[in-house]
Amino acid sequence: AACVNPNTEGGPTAQPSPKAQNRIAFFGFAKANSFTAATYAGVEEHAKSRGATAEFFDPNFDAQAQVRQIQDAVTSKRFDVFVIQANDGAAVVPAVRSAVQAGIAVVVQFTPLGTRYDTAEPQVEGTITLIDVPTANGAALAELAVRACASKKLDPCEIAYLEGLKALPLDNARTDAAVGALKKAGMKIVAQVEGGYTQDSGRKAMQDVLQRAPGVDVVIGSSQAIAGAEAVAKGKPILYVANGGSRQTVTAVQEGRWFAAYYLPVRTLGARAAELGLDKAQGRQVRPGNLMTDVTPGKHLGTKEVLAGVTGEYDE
């Protein structure tokens, strides 16, 4: 009885304060991650263009550290806008709630904040999302793989799926969506192993895949894992589908080394997140649920034709 339910306390108090709304806190996956760095570059660039400032909070992939950073940033009263790439979407929910209650405009960037991976709708009241829905991402990867098979009229078409990290529910939701779509399309999955997010893990996974299924036609995986995979499958006529749109990935698709990439303009999306946050903080009307794939429509299914003239927005 002595407990106080923070969710019902006073209700949202998100009325914009009259002072300058120009300070953004960016909570990224990790500073030592070029994807995050590019997102932040977009945030910072947009902030500058509107006379605002931006600050990077680096949890170095530690979910609990990120929770503490969000909490402390609320306490410090130094920010009007939060842009959050959640390392663990469920863990940060209470901290994000207190940020909303403190009147901070919160933009959820890239990964869903909450526990559902199949929707772009805000899962914490009062937040704005600009995310890539994992299940949609999985389905899109499957779609690209199907097109890869079709491009060479391969039937049966042998597909290997390099999963992200087995322990992460987000990755599992993506995997399930992709595998489901592939099966529905009648594709033959010959290997499904953990490929991770580094070249080295992709390399190991691919070495093992090739032992088991030397005739594999299409390999799907994170762009880093695919880079590692390509290095061990030198000379084999394999069609690669990469998740992620780095400069290197885009180049590989344009040169025809890889079949396609799930492309997102990362830096642009960082800027867009900052824009949404600043707009909200300055009292403008903002749509709460936003899909990343809508920002440059059609480009996410990044085949050679689609990516012509595009350059990636980060290195890896």
Add this chain to the structure above:
Amino acid sequence: MRVRDSGILLALFVLVVALSLATQTFLTQGNLVNLLDQAVIVGLLTCGITLCMICGVFDLSASAVLAVSAVVGVLAARGGGVALGFGAAVLTGALLGALNGAAVVLLRVHSFIVTLALSIVYRGLALVITAGAIVYPDPARLTEFQSLSWPTALGGVTVPSLLLLAVSAVTSLVLWRTTLGRRVYAVGGNPEAARLSGIRVGPVRIVVFTISGVCAALAGLVLAARGGSAQASMGTLLELSAIAAAVIGGTSILGGEGAIWRGMIGVLILTLIGNGFNLLGWDTTYRPIVEGLLILAAVGTDYALRHREE
């Protein structure tokens, strides 16, 4: 406790004074309440892990036990109510902890590798139970489930913070005042001498692992309550932070020496360093460098003071 034993307190004191002077927000009630709340997860693990270290064993499975317990707790709450869920989680923690202990005692291999291997097994177990997805309590019971993470009427101090205070008080009492505590110190300090004094070394080890499992389960419940869900990857590697906290406080990794309060000071120092950075708004590029050096300075001070005369 003699003055020279308290170098680590001095380090903490210096940090607190520095932060109070450097920011207006540090010494606010809200921030102090937060700080305590932030210390809870690692703090709970540190209580159990300190006991283990004093007893001469490592528990590298604490965060995996945390995950399994939280998952079981959430699923049980769905089936039979929140109280049952909490109970099931604690029981799971105790069981897995006891299993750790039994494996260490029976295999007679160093606890470091036994608990490392079992932590892989436990994470796998959590993965199988959840089928790799997130699990939630019944929506109707969510609020009740989450109440474990709420602030209380005591100046907003949260339930988890009170839980940590209670657990650290109980484990301290066990160490200082009970015969079990004496056995723990003896087994850690010299297992052969303990055995020849009629102490059952194996059961004592199983008990400390069990306590560590319960601490991990409590931490898992707090995390699950905060997030309103549980998943297999929860709290990964937190035992490293807990071991670091214990060692920073001055508990020996060689066993036989140490105290819960030391671990709590270690947790506070780690939490404060992070909190300070977040409040100060310094350029975060240099943060890890400063953080690492501060930790070194803290343990260095403690050591130098304790061994001044030798």
Add this chain to the structure above:
Amino acid sequence: MRVRDSGILLALFVLVVALSLATQTFLTQGNLVNLLDQAVIVGLLTCGITLCMICGVFDLSASAVLAVSAVVGVLAARGGGVALGFGAAVLTGALLGALNGAAVVLLRVHSFIVTLALSIVYRGLALVITAGAIVYPDPARLTEFQSLSWPTALGGVTVPSLLLLAVSAVTSLVLWRTTLGRRVYAVGGNPEAARLSGIRVGPVRIVVFTISGVCAALAGLVLAARGGSAQASMGTLLELSAIAAAVIGGTSILGGEGAIWRGMIGVLILTLIGNGFNLLGWDTTYRPIVEGLLILAAVGTDYALRHREE
């Protein structure tokens, strides 16, 4: 080496036979070449970390040293050519390793916490050097830089595999045949006895940390050569795998006991388990459970055989 010392070899043998029978692909030249190649990174770290553990110290900074060295290597290669880059990386590894050793010796705090704190500092250093970005060698020199990762004419065995063989041979030789090796065992087995015998405990520790730093730098170069780039977050937590490999092989975390070959067996067992799962095509959900239990079985067998007569 006595027969009863080789329980871990038996465990490895059982695994190999099982995989040979269960799959057609395991015993192919291609797969064996791959296996060796997959073992390289952890294998190199394990050489250094085994030396440290025998000497009674932990090196929890190995993967951070790996990252800094790789980054420095890539940047130096850009400025002054590939040879300079390799040299600079190795030198960086040696320097950071020596720094670890010096900090452990001077602060007199347990190496566990000193190297943990320094690993945070080193990761921060890598972040500052790279400004959080990925660094690449000069495109013109990329092929030359990457040649460190290529297969050789020796049946496709890769350069990194040969490097690992060389490093493990050299470190084994140091341990078995030199007076430095004797000192390492003595310091790890009983530092006080070593000191009383006039052995300079501090310098011996500094030397093993330095060697560990060099091993980490070599691992960093291999990773950078494979990927054609380097970044601050490279190889995170790999030292934990290396410590696990060393312990699985039978090197004591208490110091004074162990061997490089044991660490290499440990690395092979870990690599084989992963490889086996991928070749067999079993549901990977169950992989961690099986993996953890296999590790327990391996160390349990080793221990039981070694202590059969007591």
Add this chain to the structure above:
Amino acid sequence: MTGPLLLEGITKSYAGTTVLHGVDLRVEPGRTHGLVGENGAGKSTLVKVLCGVTTPGAGRIVADGRAMRLDSPRAARAHGIALVTQEVALVPRLTVLENVMLGRWTHRAGWWRPRADRLLFDGLLGRTGFALDADRPVRELPVADQQRVEILRALASGARVLALDEPTALLPRTEAERLLDLLGTLAADGMAIVLVSHRLEEVLSACDVVTVLRDGRHVLTAPAAEQTPRSLVQHMVGRPIEVLYPEPAPVAADAPVVLSAAGLPQVERLDVRAGEIVGLAGLTGSGRSAVLRLLFGADRRTSGHVTVDGHPVRPASPRHAMAEGMALVPESRKEQGLVLVRSLRENLALAGLSTRQHAGFVRRAAEAREVGRWLDRLDVRAADPRGRTAGLSGGNQQKAMFGKWLMREPKVLLVDEPTRGVDVVVKVEIHRLLVELAARGVAVLMVSSEIEEVLGLSHRVLVMRGGRVAGEFARGAEREDVMELAFAGRPR
């Protein structure tokens, strides 16, 4: 260094307690210098200062007119000073050979030459007459053999100044004599020797000069020839002490058998009656400790059976033996006896925790009282009673270990080397204690390498050889007869 080595005004404190007060010592080449004093008098501390193991708070060490910097054992070694420490400091997993050559392995450009080391080692064995297996890990050796390894290591260092801190505490008389002869030879060759020992006769016969320390102060330095054990004790303690073995009370003819064992690998039948002290004599490694350990359940018993007062004792663990009223004072303080990182109080209380508890909580007042009583009774002296037991002098550690087991008021007391490292005063005290316990009906089984101790205290003496009891003597047996049986079939 050719002339004498002078320690001048050496002062040393631990945790605010001064344990050496401006002590002077003159160590001369060609001389053997005895160092005696009560437990805790500062003997070990003084030789540690001499050998660079600890640095003094004040004072200096002068050789050839120059003050030397001896801030580490390495520095001392470089000046040709070596130490055999009181507590064995060996690398347990390394072999005897490697421990003897520790830090001075033969090498060529850093490459170790084990064969050359072995030749040196064999030479040393020849000089000392020790029988040791070069390839055994030292942790498998009995403590006495470990002490031999320590001695060999100091000899191998080729030192010109050699300090030995109670090197003979665990050696049987014959071997002790041989070691002392060897020291004589070394001194004759010009070596300076410092010998710390509680065996006063030994000191007087082996040394040219003796120095007495009392409470950290220098009391006397005099030619050994002018002193007697009595006069030394007078200086050590400040009052005369009667150094005689107390006569054990006769065992009543109808005294019941308390401890009874049958079918052990070492002995077909062993009975100890209430009030009886049975001594186990034998050479190092003859298996005396093994008998005690087996009776106590410290090692698993696979054959035979043991009873106390007719109750069978389960073979697996010390707990059961303790429950039947057995106690074992083990031979190694460091490995088996004490938790050195814990306080005196915790150590004394350890074996009887469950007798002073309430609902799992330690009854601290009762504990403090009981521990305090035994500390007083045994006169345990600690600079800081709350500090680690590691900070106690060797003799005081021995007393603490005794106190821990006496506190349990056992029916059967198994004691292994009861007076290892204790001073004459305490030794007499412990002897009285053992006799007194027996008089009160305790059955005592005692192992000691000091044949006089065994003969002086025991009602009966069992002699062990090659792992088995080879014979039995009634009280009043001749030392020579016992030794003969112990050595039978062995080169003497």
